[in-house]
Amino acid sequence: xxxxxAEINAKIKSGEAVVMTAEELINLVEEKGIQEATQExxxxxxxxxxxxxxxxxxxxFGHSNPKMKMSKVWLNNIPxxxxxxxxxxxxxxxxxxxxxxxxSKHPGQFRYGGGHLIEELVAGKEIxxxxxxxxxxCYPRTxxxxxxxxxxxxxxxxxxxRNCYQNYNCAINTTDKTIYTYMGMLKEKMGNATYSTAGQxxxxxxxxxxxxxxxxxxIFLGGGIGYVAWNxxxxxxxxQTDSQGNELGASGGTLALIGDLKQMSPKWIKGTSYLxxxxxxxxxVGIPIPLLNEEITKYAAKKDEDLYTQVIDYGKDYPNxxxxxxxxxxxxxxxSGEITxxxxxxxxxxxxxxxxxxxxxxxxxxxxxSGEFLLTEPVKAFANPDNHVKSKTLKIK
Amino acid sequence: MSPQxxxxxxxxxxxxxxIIYSLIKTYDLEVxxxxxxxxxQKEGLLVLEINxxxxxxxxxxxxxxxxxxxxxxxxxEVVQNKEKCIMCGACTxxxxxxxxxxxxxxxxxxxxxxKCIVCKLCVRICPMKAMELGV
Numbered sequence: 001x002x003x004x005x006a007e008i009n010a011k012i013k014s015g016e017a018v019v020m021t022a023e024e025l026i027n028l029v030e031e032k033g034i035q036e037a038t039q040e041x042x043x044x045x046x047x048x049x050x051x052x053x054x055x056x057x058x059x060x061f062g063h064s065n066p067k068m069k070m071s072k073v074w075l076n077n078i079p080x081x082x083x084x085x086x087x088x089x090x091x092x093x094x095x096x097x098x099x100x101x102x103x104s105k106h107p108g109q110f111r112y113g114g115g116h117l118i119e120e121l122v123a124g125k126e127i128x129x130x131x132x133x134x135x136x137x138c139y140p141r142t143x144x145x146x147x148x149x150x151x152x153x154x155x156x157x158x159x160x161x162r163n164c165y166q167n168y169n170c171a172i173n174t175t176d177k178t179i180y181t182y183m184g185m186l187k188e189k190m191g192n193a194t195y196s197t198a199g200q201x202x203x204x205x206x207x208x209x210x211x212x213x214x215x216x217x218x219i220f221l222g223g224g225i226g227y228v229a230w231n232x233x234x235x236x237x238x239x240q241t242d243s244q245g246n247e248l249g250a251s252g253g254t255l256a257l258i259g260d261l262k263q264m265s266p267k268w269i270k271g272t273s274y275l276x277x278x279x280x281x282x283x284x285v286g287i288p289i290p291l292l293n294e295e296i297t298k299y300a301a302k303k304d305e306d307l308y309t310q311v312i313d314y315g316k317d318y319p320n321x322x323x324x325x326x327x328x329x330x331x332x333x334x335x336s337g338e339i340t341x342x343x344x345x346x347x348x349x350x351x352x353x354x355x356x357x358x359x360x361x362x363x364x365x366x367x368x369x370s371g372e373f374l375l376t377e378p379v380k381a382f383a384n385p386d387n388h389v390k391s392k393t394l395k396i397k
Numbered sequence: 398m399s400p401q402x403x404x405x406x407x408x409x410x411x412x413x414x415x416i417i418y419s420l421i422k423t424y425d426l427e428v429x430x431x432x433x434x435x436x437x438q439k440e441g442l443l444v445l446e447i448n449x450x451x452x453x454x455x456x457x458x459x460x461x462x463x464x465x466x467x468x469x470x471x472x473x474e475v476v477q478n479k480e481k482c483i484m485c486g487a488c489t490x491x492x493x494x495x496x497x498x499x500x501x502x503x504x505x506x507x508x509x510x511x512k513c514i515v516c517k518l519c520v521r522i523c524p525m526k527a528m529e530l531g532v
Contacts, residue, residue: 049483049485050485051524111526184487184490184491184522184524185491185518185522187491192490192491193490194487194490270483270525272524272525273524273525273526274524275521275522282483282485282524282525335501335504336501337489337499337501347489347490348490349486349487349488349489349490349491349499350485350486350487350499350504351485351486351487351524352485353483353484353485353486353504354484354486354504355484355503355504355505356483356484356485
């Protein structure tokens, strides 16, 4: 069978659409099979709430009197990129205050950065704005210092070049000393393992061939409505398989996301600090997947047991681009709290909030069921695992 | 009296006092040092598990307070700020006593203060700074 977006949207508008979270679909498919589930269910909702470093916000401050072509901009002493038009700037989630001690006393704390500032903006807090300029005939002012809030800005557009990783590594450390990474603190001699995906609730794991998620897909973003703006940077989707060719879930896809910061919530957009690594932003994303046909249902119903990730040694291999010799592990194993690598039992911990991912999927489900949130058919499809897009490495010439 | 877990904090000028010796010798208490961070130049921190006669315990505590030692029941030391916690679970893999753990299948982070030994690893590594030191 094949359903269309128009048919599903008509059902959403009339309040007849059957909407389920990805978790609920798993149970239904186990009970009734893929065919019946496809007939019965119109939309499946996914969710994720995790650190997403490649995030930031475009801000337009409005013009002062006299006017100014801001060339350097600081918000609460955090530099924002101002190499665009006069009073526009881009504040990145991982940017740090100029006086931050960084890793000078290792491991650095990174208690405040761009992500925290974005959270404060969303919460309506007052932010210090400083700017300097060289001055022109049309923009004579050369410096200013004031305070702003989100309401004072003309626009605040969250634009994230790389979010929603389809899948992510499971990190371990085989060296003799504790290391501090973007995968958290990793104790020596495989003392712990971390992973950062919502597994069976994670958007791109549930649509591995990007059949429904593409340019223009309307989503839940930071508590408000956002859109998929492009594929993310480093978008190299592939289907993982075992030695017999059985699928183990996809990996490598990413999304660029966009949305109006002014309608987001500080509950769903959070400044985040990784000891010894840096500051970032944890962001809530929920993506609806219309069950247009049985193939889409089959993948949307994949369970933690069916979805795998690669164990990678962040002590030796990851920093040096060495392919991992460690096994693949399923999200069911990771979520159990323990994995076994080379005969050693290692406690696992997630960096991505499964319980919040579930909450997001449920909120999006309620939005769709209420008839207010319609689905958008992608304007353009992105590369999928069949396209075999390969990453490039930077050569030092 | 059931064993009492307490946290002692004291300034550098008290660190030369034989407080453990006194608790055992003078007040006849059974003292188990759960954690100690003592440096003559700095503020000291002791986590103790104390067992013994209730009256002796009260006298021992009074002696410590008289010296200027700040005493807290241990569960008030590390607190989970539920407003800040996003239930990611990062703390659960490093907590040495499993005081922080994921409840399954909900995958919500739970904190059992009874098991906490105030090592403060979670306070350092929590990405949301949701694990705080209580006063």
